[in-house]
Amino acid sequence: AQSVTQLDSHVSVSEGTPVLLRCNYSSSYSPSLFWYVQHPNKGLQLLLKYTSAATLVKGINGFEAEFKKSETSFHLTKPSAHMSDAAEYFCIVSGGNQGGKLIFGQGTELSVKP
Amino acid sequence: DVKVTQSSRYLVKRTGEKVFLECVQDMDHENMFWYRQDPGLGLRLIYFSYDVKMKEKGDIPEGYSVSREKKERFSLILESASTNQTSMYLCASTLGGAPLEPQHFGDGTRLSIL
Structure with missing residues (x-):
């Protein structure tokens, strides 16, 4: 069985400081992992995906994530937060079956203070 | 760019009504999904479709x-709407037979049942 846990329901940072959003996963085989972002009243937008090609994955808007198999983690980071980064972030593992059925984390709400 | 379009951004209906939520994608994707999103519960999968019909x-x-009568269109039907179906509904699509491909989401329909 697969599962994903986002360790923080809410993270608050100041503009210009680093962002760390934590995600642990459980999978019986090599997973595909995604981070999505959701701005208020919008759908989910793909930030980045890990599909076993490289453990450090770079995404859009300066975000990146590192796949650590030994720690079963896929934490999302950004060196310097911007006000526009305030949103909800979802860590997701692919079910691995046909059609890419997804297993969602509960989400982490990121607040950015001026 | 993949476009997933949900016909309504906001919808208000009454208890007992039959409600249709429409979703159209323009990238010839085989797989389509309907989720609902509720505070504290994250995204939950309602139905999905791997092919027409x-x-x-x-x-x-x-x-x-x-x-799912046509490949590009996936409709969600609330047979007899109830207040506990008040929620944000999100549609998504992805390529068939490609579990590593990310899902593409629409902007959501915020449905209120009075």
Whole structure:
């Protein structure tokens, strides 16, 4: 069985400081992992995906994530937060079956203070 | 760019009404999904479809049905709307037979049942 846990329901940072959003996963085989972002009243937008090609994955808007198999983690980071980064972030593992059925984390709400 | 379009951003209906939520994608994707999103519960899969006229139950199908008469269109039907179906509904699509491909989401329909 697969599962994903986002360790923080809410993270608050100041503009210009680093962002760390934590995600642990459980999978019986090599997973595909995604981070999505959701701005208020919008759908989910793909930030980045890990599909076993490289453990450090770079995404859009300066975000990146590192796949650590030994720690079963896929934490999302950004060196310097911007006000526009305030949103909800979802860590997701692919079910691995046909059609890419997804297993969602509960989400982490990121607040950015001026 | 993949475009997933949900016909309504906001919808208000009354208890007992039959409600249709429409979703159209323009990238010839085989797989389409309906989710609902509620505070504290994250995204939950209602139904999905791997092909025209095919449907599979997700995690919370009770009170819902779906229709996929054409490849590009996936409709969610609330047979007799109830207040506990007030929620944000998100549609998504992805390529068939490609579990590593990310899902592409629409902007959502915020449905209120009075």
